[in-house]
Amino acid sequence: MAGIMILGEAGELVEIVAPHYSVKTVASAEEALNAVSGGAVEAVVVSMTKDNVGLIPVLSQTPSGRIPVLVITDGNLEHERHALEMGANDFISKPYHEKLVLNRLKNALNGTDNAWDKAFGEAQGLEIQKLQRAMDMDPLTGLLNRSSFYKQGAELLKNTDKPYFVVYFDISCFKVLNDLFNMETGDLVLSTAGYYFPSVVGDTGLAARFEADHFVLLIEKDKLDIERILYDLDNHIETLGINHTIRFFAGIYEVTDKTVHIDRMCDGAHIALNKIKGSYGVRYAYYDESLREIMVREQTLVRDMEIALVENQFKIYMQAIYDTSKRRIVSAEALVRWEHPTLNYIPPNQFVPLFEKNGFIVRLDRYVWEEVCKFLRAEWDTFGEVIPVSVNVSRLNFYNRDLLDYLLSLVQKYELEPSMIRLEITETAYMDEPEKIISMIKEFRAHGFAVMMDDFGSGHSSLSMLKNLPVDVLKLDMSFTREAGSSKRVYAILKFIMDLSKALTMDVIVEGVETKDQLDVIASLGCHKIQGYYFGRPMPKDDFMRTLEEQFEREKAVR
Ligand code: C2E
Ligand code: MG
Ligand code: MG
Numbered sequence: 001m002a003g004i005m006i007l008g009e010a011g012e013l014v015e016i017v018a019p020h021y022s023v024k025t026v027a028s029a030e031e032a033l034n035a036v037s038g039g040a041v042e043a044v045v046v047s048m049t050k051d052n053v054g055l056i057p058v059l060s061q062t063p064s065g066r067i068p069v070l071v072i073t074d075g076n077l078e079h080e081r082h083a084l085e086m087g088a089n090d091f092i093s094k095p096y097h098e099k100l101v102l103n104r105l106k107n108a109l110n111g112t113d114n115a116w117d118k119a120f121g122e123a124q125g126l127e128i129q130k131l132q133r134a135m136d137m138d139p140l141t142g143l144l145n146r147s148s149f150y151k152q153g154a155e156l157l158k159n160t161d162k163p164y165f166v167v168y169f170d171i172s173c174f175k176v177l178n179d180l181f182n183m184e185t186g187d188l189v190l191s192t193a194g195y196y197f198p199s200v201v202g203d204t205g206l207a208a209r210f211e212a213d214h215f216v217l218l219i220e221k222d223k224l225d226i227e228r229i230l231y232d233l234d235n236h237i238e239t240l241g242i243n244h245t246i247r248f249f250a251g252i253y254e255v256t257d258k259t260v261h262i263d264r265m266c267d268g269a270h271i272a273l274n275k276i277k278g279s280y281g282v283r284y285a286y287y288d289e290s291l292r293e294i295m296v297r298e299q300t301l302v303r304d305m306e307i308a309l310v311e312n313q314f315k316i317y318m319q320a321i322y323d324t325s326k327r328r329i330v331s332a333e334a335l336v337r338w339e340h341p342t343l344n345y346i347p348p349n350q351f352v353p354l355f356e357k358n359g360f361i362v363r364l365d366r367y368v369w370e371e372v373c374k375f376l377r378a379e380w381d382t383f384g385e386v387i388p389v390s391v392n393v394s395r396l397n398f399y400n401r402d403l404l405d406y407l408l409s410l411v412q413k414y415e416l417e418p419s420m421i422r423l424e425i426t427e428t429a430y431m432d433e434p435e436k437i438i439s440m441i442k443e444f445r446a447h448g449f450a451v452m453m454d455d456f457g458s459g460h461s462s463l464s465m466l467k468n469l470p471v472d473v474l475k476l477d478m479s480f481t482r483e484a485g486s487s488k489r490v491y492a493i494l495k496f497i498m499d500l501s502k503a504l505t506m507d508v509i510v511e512g513v514e515t516k517d518q519l520d521v522i523a524s525l526g527c528h529k530i531q532g533y534y535f536g537r538p539m540p541k542d543d544f545m546r547t548l549e550e551q552f553e554r555e556k557a558v559r
Helices: 012-017 029-038 050-059 077-085 098-110 112-122 126-136 146-158 174-180 183-204 226-238 262-276 289-310 352-358 361-383 395-399 403-413 427-432 434-446 463-468 478-484 488-503 516-524 541-558
Strands: 003-007 022-026 043-047 069-073 090-093 164-171 206-211 214-220 248-254 284-286 314-323 328-340 344-346 389-392 421-426 450-456 473-476 507-511 529-531
Touching: 003 012, 003 029, 003 050, 012 022, 012 098, 022 029, 029 043, 029 050, 043 050, 043 098, 050 069, 050 077, 050 289, 050 352, 069 077, 069 098, 090 098, 146 164, 146 206, 146 214, 146 262, 164 174, 164 262, 174 183, 183 206, 183 214, 183 226, 226 248, 226 284, 248 262, 262 284, 262 289, 289 328, 289 352, 289 361, 314 361, 314 541, 328 361, 328 541, 352 361, 361 389, 361 395, 361 403, 361 421, 361 541, 395 427, 395 434, 403 421, 403 434, 421 427, 421 434, 427 434, 427 450, 434 450, 473 488, 478 488, 478 507, 478 516, 488 507
Parallel strands: 003 022, 003 043, 043 069, 069 090, 248 284, 328 389, 389 421, 421 450, 450 473, 473 507, 507 529
Antiparallel strands: 164 214, 164 248, 206 214, 314 328, 314 529, 328 344
C-alpha cells in the first residue's frame, strides 16, 4: 500500500484516504521533512499555508527520487497558481469530494503522463465517466481545463512537425470587474472570450481556461496573429456594453524544444505575460532565454533555501552607522548575504523578494536576529559595552502574533536588553494594514525596542502619515541622498523632513552617502547620522567586531 503523508490536515481527508493508502499525518515542517527523508512516503498532501508552500520543492525531493505533492486549497486561484509555480502537481479542494480526492491521488501516484489514460480505462460506471468529462472541461466556457490541456497538448506536439506557440492570456484587473459589477458580468466576459478562442486555434490547436480569467492556447505558428487576436477580443467584449475597460494581455512562448514539459511551456508564457501585465500600451510579450534563466535561478534558490539555513550559508554582514558630530560609530545595520556553495555570493535583493513571496523570509529573519543577538552578547562580553544593531523585519513577520514574544525570548536567552536591538520596518509595510502595524509598533516600543522606518521616501509615504506613526527613527532612502546636491526640490523636501522630524522628536539616519560632497550637503541640513559607503561598506560581522575593537580602544586611550 502506497504511503501518503498529510501535513497540516486531519479529520475528513484522512477518513477518505485511509481505507486505500497507508496514511501518516504530521503537524510541523520538521516532522514532514523527517517523514519524507525516511523514504516510506510516496506522495505528499499539504494544506495551503505560506510555510507549507515554501516546503513544496523540498518535500518533493526524496532520497529515492521525486514524489508528487498535492495541495489542499479552498479554491483561491491565486494560491493555486502560487502552489503550481512552487512545483505542486495538483490540488485537492474543499469541500472534499471522495471520488475526486481518490482520483487525484491515484493520478499523482501514477505520474501525470499516463494517469488520464488509466483513468479512462478504469472508468466503468456512468458516474465516473461523467466525472471524467467534467474533469476534462471547463464548465463555464466549454474549453479544456488545465489538466486536459496538458494531456492533449503533449499528445498533439508529439505527433506534429509543425511549429507551435503557447499563448497565455489574462485580463487586467479582472477582480475589479467582479467587484464593480457582479459575477454574471464577469462570467459573460469569460464566456465571450471562451466562445472566440476556438475559432482562433482552429482544428489544429487547443484552447483552454486554466482558472478565473486565465486562458491558454496551443496554436500553430501560421495562425498566430497576436495583434489581430487582441483587436478582435476588444471588439467582442465591447459589444457587451459593459461600462468598464476590459483588456486582455498575452504572453507568448515559442515551442522550440519538445522535450520541455508542457506545464513548463505554459509557465514560460505566463512569465512573459507577468512581465508586461499592468503596463500601459504593451499588450503582449514573448518569452525569452533571459526570463528562463531568471526562472531557473529562482527555482534553484527556492530548492536550496532550507538546506542553506541548516548549513549556515546565510552570513551576517554589518554596516556602520556613523555619527559625524560624535565622530564615532554609534550603531550598525545587520544585512544578510547568501554564500551559496555553487552560485557563490548572492546579495539579498536576489533572494529576499523571493522569500517574501514564499514565506521563507520569516524563518530567515529570525535566524538573522538570533545571529545578531550572539554578536551583541560577544561584543558585551569582550568590551563591556555595546552599540545597538538594527535588523530588518520583513512585513510578513507581522502576520505572526508571537513576533514580540519571540523577540523578547531572544533577548532573554542571550541576556541582552531590548534597546540593543532596533527594528527596521520598510516604509511600504506600514501601508498594508496601518492600524495593526501601528498597534504592534507601540507594543515593541513599550517593551524597549526602538523602531525605525526604513527606506523612508521610496514608496508613497505622505508626510501626514508621519504624525500617526510612532517610530523612533526615520531612515531616509538613498534616492534622496543621490539628488540632494543636484536638485533644489529634493533639498527643500529634505529640509522640511528634517524640521518635521525634529518637531516630532524622531531621529534621522541618511542612507547611501558615498562621497564627501554628499556628506557636506547632508551635514548642511543638520543631519549627522550617516549610513553609507563613505564611512564603510557592509562587512562580515567578525571584521566589524575588529572595527569596533579599534574604536573602543581608541576611546579608552583618550579617557
Ligand atoms: P536596506 O535595509 O535599506 O539596507 C540598506 C542597503 O543599502 C544595503 O544593501 C546596503 O549595502 C546598501 N548601502 C548602504 N550604503 C550604501 C551606499 O553608500 N551606496 C549604495 N549604493 N548602497 C548602500 P543590501 O545589503 O544589498 O540590502 C538590500 C536590501 O535587502 C536591504 O535594504 C533590505 O531591505 C534587504 N535585506 C537585507 N538583509 C535583510 C534581512 O536580514 N532581512 C530582510 N527582511 N531584508 C533584508
Ligand atoms: Mg534596512
Ligand atoms: Mg534602507
